[in-house]
Amino acid sequence: MTDSRADLGRAIEDIRRHVPHRTYPTLADANAAVVQRMIESEPWLVDVVLAQDVIPQFAGRKLILHAGPPLDWSEMTNPARGAVFGALMYEGWAEDEAAARRQADAGDIEFLPCHDVNAVGPMGGITSPTMAVFVLENRPFGNRAYCTINEGTGRVMRFGYYGPDVIERQRWMRDTLRPVLGAGVRAAGGINLKRIAAEALAMGDEFHQRNVAASAIFLRELAPWLSRVCHDADQLTSVFSFIAQTPQFFLNLAMAYGKATVDAARQIRAGSVVTTMARNGVQFGIRLSGTGDRWFTGPVNTARGVYFSGFTAEDGNPDIGDSTVTETIGWGGIAQAASPGVCKIVGVPSLADAIRSTEAMRTISIAEHPDFVVPTLDWRGVPIGIDATRVVELEVLPMIHTGIAHKEPGRGQIGSGTVHPPMQCFTQAVHAYAAQLGELALRA
Amino acid sequence: MTDSRADLGRAIEDIRRHVPHRTYPTLADANAAVVQRMIESEPWLVDVVLAQDVIPQFAGRKLILHAGPPLDWSEMTNPARGAVFGALMYEGWAEDEAAARRQADAGDIEFLPCHDVNAVGPMGGITSPTMAVFVLENRPFGNRAYCTINEGTGRVMRFGYYGPDVIERQRWMRDTLRPVLGAGVRAAGGINLKRIAAEALAMGDEFHQRNVAASAIFLRELAPWLSRVCHDADQLTSVFSFIAQTPQFFLNLAMAYGKATVDAARQIRAGSVVTTMARNGVQFGIRLSGTGDRWFTGPVNTARGVYFSGFTAEDGNPDIGDSTVTETIGWGGIAQAASPGVCKIVGVPSLADAIRSTEAMRTISIAEHPDFVVPTLDWRGVPIGIDATRVVELEVLPMIHTGIAHKEPGRGQIGSGTVHPPMQCFTQAVHAYAAQLGELALRA
Numbered sequence: 001m002t003d004s005r006a007d008l009g010r011a012i013e014d015i016r017r018h019v020p021h022r023t024y025p026t027l028a029d030a031n032a033a034v035v036q037r038m039i040e041s042e043p044w045l046v047d048v049v050l051a052q053d054v055i056p057q058f059a060g061r062k063l064i065l066h067a068g069p070p071l072d073w074s075e076m077t078n079p080a081r082g083a084v085f086g087a088l089m090y091e092g093w094a095e096d097e098a099a100a101r102r103q104a105d106a107g108d109i110e111f112l113p114c115h116d117v118n119a120v121g122p123m124g125g126i127t128s129p130t131m132a133v134f135v136l137e138n139r140p141f142g143n144r145a146y147c148t149i150n151e152g153t154g155r156v157m158r159f160g161y162y163g164p165d166v167i168e169r170q171r172w173m174r175d176t177l178r179p180v181l182g183a184g185v186r187a188a189g190g191i192n193l194k195r196i197a198a199e200a201l202a203m204g205d206e207f208h209q210r211n212v213a214a215s216a217i218f219l220r221e222l223a224p225w226l227s228r229v230c231h232d233a234d235q236l237t238s239v240f241s242f243i244a245q246t247p248q249f250f251l252n253l254a255m256a257y258g259k260a261t262v263d264a265a266r267q268i269r270a271g272s273v274v275t276t277m278a279r280n281g282v283q284f285g286i287r288l289s290g291t292g293d294r295w296f297t298g299p300v301n302t303a304r305g306v307y308f309s310g311f312t313a314e315d316g317n318p319d320i321g322d323s324t325v326t327e328t329i330g331w332g333g334i335a336q337a338a339s340p341g342v343c344k345i346v347g348v349p350s351l352a353d354a355i356r357s358t359e360a361m362r363t364i365s366i367a368e369h370p371d372f373v374v375p376t377l378d379w380r381g382v383p384i385g386i387d388a389t390r391v392v393e394l395e396v397l398p399m400i401h402t403g404i405a406h407k408e409p410g411r412g413q414i415g416s417g418t419v420h421p422p423m424q425c426f427t428q429a430v431h432a433y434a435a436q437l438g439e440l441a442l443r444a
Numbered sequence: 445m446t447d448s449r450a451d452l453g454r455a456i457e458d459i460r461r462h463v464p465h466r467t468y469p470t471l472a473d474a475n476a477a478v479v480q481r482m483i484e485s486e487p488w489l490v491d492v493v494l495a496q497d498v499i500p501q502f503a504g505r506k507l508i509l510h511a512g513p514p515l516d517w518s519e520m521t522n523p524a525r526g527a528v529f530g531a532l533m534y535e536g537w538a539e540d541e542a543a544a545r546r547q548a549d550a551g552d553i554e555f556l557p558c559h560d561v562n563a564v565g566p567m568g569g570i571t572s573p574t575m576a577v578f579v580l581e582n583r584p585f586g587n588r589a590y591c592t593i594n595e596g597t598g599r600v601m602r603f604g605y606y607g608p609d610v611i612e613r614q615r616w617m618r619d620t621l622r623p624v625l626g627a628g629v630r631a632a633g634g635i636n637l638k639r640i641a642a643e644a645l646a647m648g649d650e651f652h653q654r655n656v657a658a659s660a661i662f663l664r665e666l667a668p669w670l671s672r673v674c675h676d677a678d679q680l681t682s683v684f685s686f687i688a689q690t691p692q693f694f695l696n697l698a699m700a701y702g703k704a705t706v707d708a709a710r711q712i713r714a715g716s717v718v719t720t721m722a723r724n725g726v727q728f729g730i731r732l733s734g735t736g737d738r739w740f741t742g743p744v745n746t747a748r749g750v751y752f753s754g755f756t757a758e759d760g761n762p763d764i765g766d767s768t769v770t771e772t773i774g775w776g777g778i779a780q781a782a783s784p785g786v787c788k789i790v791g792v793p794s795l796a797d798a799i800r801s802t803e804a805m806r807t808i809s810i811a812e813h814p815d816f817v818v819p820t821l822d823w824r825g826v827p828i829g830i831d832a833t834r835v836v837e838l839e840v841l842p843m844i845h846t847g848i849a850h851k852e853p854g855r856g857q858i859g860s861g862t863v864h865p866p867m868q869c870f871t872q873a874v875h876a877y878a879a880q881l882g883e884l885a886l887r888a
Contacts, residue, residue: 202785203647203657204819213647216660223667224684233675240668340819341646350822375648375784376820378794 008427011434012389018437020290021270027389030271034289035366035385037268038329041261043136043145044190045253048182050174052129054146055117062093062103065114067125067322068280069295073104073111077281079317080124082160082409084109087128090167097162115278119146120259120322122252123158123405124281131170132178134253137190138260141267145260147253149173149181152246158321159405159412172238180239184225191221193257194371200250201331201372201382206339207254208323208332209346209401209416214250219243251323258325265289272433273366274386277328277398277421281320286425288388288433296429298422303402305417306347317407319419324400330369330384333399333418334361338374338382345416346401351376357399358383364390364398388433391426452871455878456833462881464734465714471833474715478733479810479829481712482773485705487580487589488634489697492626494618496573498590499561506537506547509558511569511766512724513739517548517555521725523761524568526604526853528553531572534611541606559722563590564703564766566696567602567849568725575614576622578697581634582704585711589704591697593617593625596690602765603849603856616682624683628669635665637701638815644694645775645816645826650783651698652767652776653790653845653860658694663687695767702769709733716877717810718830721772721842721865725764730869732832732877740873742866747846749861750791761851763863768844774813774828777843777862778805782818782826789860790845795820801843802827808834808842832877835870 016027024030051065052058064087066080076084085100088109094100103109114121121127133146151169155161185191197207200214207214219240230236243249262275269292276287276295283297300319307313326332336342337358340351348354355376362368365383373379386398397420404415460471468474495509496502508531510524520528529544532553538544547553558565565571577590595613599605629635641651644658651658663684674680687693706719713736720731720739727741744763751757770776780786781802784795792798799820806812809827817823830842841864848859 199656212643213657213660216657216664219667220660220663220688223663224681224688227671227677227680227684231675231677233671236671237668240671244664244668340823344823351820352822376795378784378796379788 008392008430011430012393014434014438015272015389015430018441020437021268024270027271030268030290031273031366031385031387034265034268034271034273037141037265038261038384039367039369040140041138041264042140042192042194043138043257043260044192045134045185046137046190047135047185048132048178049135050129051127051131051133051146054133054135054144055119057112057117058129061110062108063110063112063129065117065119065121065125065127066111066280067114067121067123067320068278069283069285069297070113071280071282073109075282077317077320078407078409079160079320079405080126080281082162083124083126083157086157086162086166087126089162090170091128091130114322115276118144118259118263120255120325121148122255122323123321123403124160125322126157130174132173134256136193136256136260138264141264143260143263145256145263147256147259149177150246150249150252152242155412160409161412162410176235177239177242180226180230180235183229184222187229188222188225191218193253196221197254197257198371201335201338202375204339204341206331206335206342206401207250208326209403210339210342211250211254212247214254215243215247218250218253254331255323255325258329261329262325272387272389272430274328274388277324278322279319279324281318284319284421284425286421286429288429290433291429291436294432296425296432298424301419301422303404303417303419304347305404305415306345307404307415311406311414315406315414317405319402320405323402327398327400328386330365330372330382333401334358335374335382336399336401337376340376342401346418348418360396361399363394364396388426388429392430397421397423452836452874455874456837458878458882459716459833459874462885464881465712468714471715474712474734475717475810475829475831478709478712478715478717481585481709482705482828483811483813484584485582485708486584486636486638487582487701487704488636489578489629490581490634491579491629492576492622493579494573495571495575495577495590498577498579498588499563501556501561502573505554506552507554507556507573509561509563509565509569509571510555510724511558511565511567511764512722513727513729513741514557515724515726517553519726521761521764522851522853523604523764523849524570524725526606527568527570527601530601530606530610531570533606534614535572535574558766559720562588562703562707564699564769565592566699566767567765567847568604569766570601574618576617578700580637580700580704582708585708587704587707589700589707591700591703593621594690594693594696596686599856604853605856606854620679621683621686624670624674624679627673628666631673632666632669635662637697640665641698641701642815645779645782646819648783648785650776650779650786650845651695652770653847654783654786655694655698656691658698659687659691662694662697698775699767699769702773705773706769716831716833716874718772718832721768722766723763723768725762728763728865728869730865730873732873734877735873735880738876740869740876742868745863745866747848747861747863748791749848749859750789751848751859755850755858759850759858761849763846764849767846771842771844772830774809774816774826777845778802779818779826780843780845781820784820786845790862792862804840805843807838808840832870832873836874841865841867
């Protein structure tokens, strides 16, 4: 893309002078309405089931979901490919890596973005039909969202591992964790994740690279329900141990929370609010409220960050995963000031730097979330609702916190850092929305 | 007390020029050694038992423990008196309030400070022989400390309630909570409370008026052990529910942590480090490392703070409870900057004010705790080890966070706030330590 600033300025002017929606006469009205839906969203965890139980697209085909905007098997980077091998073996579709590779190379496997089926997935985002998924219900709006369960640390499929231990863990999640959690959640009448997130944000979580407080609160809220429904001491103990040892357990709930939230907002088809940010390891893709399902993509960046001992930026896979849905709703890098603990992990030198960063995010955001208030900002709310026109105009890109995968399959996480989307996603989106509004105006 | 500044200056000079201990040739050496013991302390929760199982002083007498420095029944304020009525009924020593009052008025009940028997107690601190208590072991030093279990919110004995519901809860704590927690803790081989506290401090707890993160982490750590040892679903569920609904659950563990810590430090009989701060509703008492078991007291202040709707400072009981043991080891008001959540509750307007307050506390403290680091201070440690000579010299009093009890019995908590010890505790202590060192020098 080689947009001149003048062209962009005209596109933004065009967007601002058109009536974006019959109910919302101005861009500001439309954006406010979209963000109000984000703010009013209240996702509850209501069940834990097999992916195929809630995602009808799995029926009758060999379908695998992946993170980010659409891409082919041939384009996938190694962390996602490794996870695909694991998923094919877990589903019993392939006996070993060689067979899995042959099937994928032969085009026997279909791929769809998680985002197309009300789902999101971390890192590779690889989701197959009999994996366990959380079911979230956004109660004020009635829409649902799904995400797999966090596998813990170390050798995990989301970073491209596909050894027998990884597949065995998936089976345990399907056969023990899913039914126990599902029964507890149903007995509780659902778990209000908004309340948990508000409490945990005040404890330094930002729900992308830090979820340790929310995970503990989730366990606190669910424990009495689990002991009520599960009378097998070994199973119950294994579930408690797993959650207790998984500080990022809440991440996948936070991601499904984000998906349930943006999908409610996306029901208003107007405005320049960023309603999706996701990466597939090759492309970073965004979508706007006004342009609906259309993706605007650019080559992903590789995170700058803090590498685990023995690794360097050379080893890092380009940025990957749907977890940027957290930034899309004002968490993660957008809420950096809320989380001094994350600053350490992703390489931000001081709380003062983090506060400046979140202040910059406020300049490209529509509102502040009244329920997600930040102690280190003297209880101001997190900025929420990124306005693509402001990103382009101010040349301020959203701040993203991210885990860094090794670029080879099966090598896992090698660090954490910060990264920005490529600017061209936003310039393309602004031009496309301006053009769309112009065409609509001509037809009217 | 009407100490002239000149007299005080001479006393401080005397303290500084004497050799305080044969192992520690200077005051700075002695103070550093005392505080080093505080820093190296590592209290583990190792059991939950009846008070009489671990406190031999209960044997063969009608003894009740209370908070703060020694006082008689006739001096006790109403929150403590109400709790005494409850305790006498709970123990079966009195049938009703009238009988309890008669016994206490007749001198049939003996009273001792918790601090005299390796224990601490919140608010009234009323502890009777068959109440359930936590047993902490300070592993590097081998000493133990005890504290009752937090009763939750609302109508609770520590604020002077003594109705049948309060007594029934004590029975449940004795008959269900104690054995379940005790078995879980023993199966776990003890729970390292230092690790939990370090994690929770970074989540905004200061362990006096805010313990919500530590309570959730405690539950997270213990849950797999509880499900392993308790196979009665109703009991297990009641224990999980109770802890989940008690955001101050960890307070009593933090207090016992503080007691185990100061008692290890008190084994070095030298220096001007404050090793006890406690209030009985009438007197605020402190003790110094160099003066051992001797109390230095002054009339307690009443907290300035945020009152629950319908109450004013008029209704507040003077400051009461052993919970200032948290400030004595660098938590609570000393660590105000760590806890923006507490600032709201106790009436501190902004995080900047809290940071200034903790910086002031650094000027009267010996060291910074390397393991208790504060995200909002860019990971500097909490100030630890209050030096009575600096308090007097700089005229900077320790900051204390406190709950406010209604002054009538059985009315409960009516607010939270900040309070200072009376200066005269410190001036008395400094004069007494100077005199003691002078006498020793004369005899040498």
